[in-house]
Amino acid sequence: MIPFYTQHESQNMLEVRKTKARLAESxxxxxxxxxxxxxxxxxxxxPTEPKLMEAFGVSRTVxxxxxxxxxxxxxxxxxxxxxxxxAEKLPxxxxxxxxxxxxxxxxxxxxxxxxxxxxxxxxxxxxxxxTSSQEFDIMxxxxxxxxxxxxESRTSQADFDFHMAIATAANNGYFPQALSQFGPxxxxxxxxxNLTEAxxxxxxxxxxxxxxxxVHAVSTQDAVEARAAMRAHLENSQARYRxxxxxxxxxxDM
Numbered sequence: 001m002i003p004f005y006t007q008h009e010s011q012n013m014l015e016v017r018k019t020k021a022r023l024a025e026s027x028x029x030x031x032x033x034x035x036x037x038x039x040x041x042x043x044x045x046x047p048t049e050p051k052l053m054e055a056f057g058v059s060r061t062v063x064x065x066x067x068x069x070x071x072x073x074x075x076x077x078x079x080x081x082x083x084x085x086x087a088e089k090l091p092x093x094x095x096x097x098x099x100x101x102x103x104x105x106x107x108x109x110x111x112x113x114x115x116x117x118x119x120x121x122x123x124x125x126x127x128x129x130x131t132s133s134q135e136f137d138i139m140x141x142x143x144x145x146x147x148x149x150x151x152e153s154r155t156s157q158a159d160f161d162f163h164m165a166i167a168t169a170a171n172n173g174y175f176p177q178a179l180s181q182f183g184p185x186x187x188x189x190x191x192x193x194n195l196t197e198a199x200x201x202x203x204x205x206x207x208x209x210x211x212x213x214x215v216h217a218v219s220t221q222d223a224v225e226a227r228a229a230m231r232a233h234l235e236n237s238q239a240r241y242r243x244x245x246x247x248x249x250x251x252x253d254m
Contacts, residue, residue: 024058024062024066024069025066025069027052027056027058027062027063027066028069029193029194031046031070031076032075032194035086042088042089043085043087044085045083045085046083046084046085046086067084069098069099071084073098075087097194101192101195102248104191105192105241108188108191108241109238109242109245111188112237112238112241113238115186115234116231116238118167118175118178118179119166119167120227121175121227122170122172122230123166123170123217123226123227123229123230124226124227124230125171125175126167126169126170126171126226127217127220127222127226129169129170129171130169130171131169135218135219138162138165138166138215138218138219139215139219140165141158141161141162142162142212142215144158144161144162145158145159145161149208155189156187156189157184159184160183160184160186160187160190162211163179164179164180166214169218188240188241195244207233210232213233214226216229217229
C-alpha cells in the first residue's frame with residue numbers, strides 16, 4: 001500500500017531531512033578541522049559510531065551521512081570489521097569540498113556573470129561621478145581589505161564592502177541595490193569554506209592587486225581603465241571557478 005502524506009506532513013519530513021543534512025555538515029566540518037589541524041593524525045582510527053554520536057549529540061543516521069561524505073571526499077576509509085580510518089594522504093584540497101559546496105559552484109559562476117554585467121559599468125560611472133568622500137571610502141575599504149589579509153582575518157566581508165563602495169560611487173541607486181541583495185555571499189569564497197586555496201595569502205594578494213588597479217582607475221577618473229580593471233577582476237574570478245568546476249568534474253569521472 002502506497003503511503004499517503006498530507007502537505008503538512010511532507011513539509012515536516014522535508015524539514016527533518018534539511019536538519020539532518022545541516023547536522024551532518026557540522027560533523028564533517030569538525031572532523032575535517034581535527035584532521036587538518038593534526039589533532040586527529042593521518043591514518044588514525046576514528047571513534048566508533050556510538051562514541052561519535054555521544055560526542056556530537058546527533059543520531060546514528062547523521063553520523064553515517066557525515067562519514068559517507070568524508071569517504072566520498074577521500075578523507076576517510078572504512079575498513080570492514082575494523083572501523084573508519086583517516087586516509088594516509090589527504091587528497092587535493094580542490095577535491096575535498098562538501099557536497100553543498102560542489103553544488104554551489106554553478107550558481108557561483110552564474111553570479112559572477114551577473115556581477116560582471118552590472119559592476120563593469122558601475123566602475124566606469126564611479127570613475128566619472130565619484131565624489132571626494134566616495135573616493136576616500138573606496139580607498140578606506142581597500143585598506144581594510146589589505147589589513148584583513150595581513151592579519152589572516154575573514155576577508156569576504158571586506159571584499160564585499162569594497163565592491164559596494166564602487167557601486168555606490170556610481171551614484172545610481174540601482175547598482176548598490178542590485179549588489180546588496182546578495183551580501184557577502186556575492187564573494188565566491190564565502191560559499192566555499194573548505195577551499196583552502198581561496199584563503200591562501202598568495203591568492204588573496206592576487207585579488208588585492210586587482211582591487212588596487214580598480215582603485216587607481218577610479219581615483220584618476222579613467223573610466224575606460226576602470227571598466228577594463230573591473231572586467232579583468234571578475235573574469236579572472238570566473239576563470240578560477242570554471243577551472244575548479246572542471247577539476248571536480250574530471251575527478252568524478254575517474
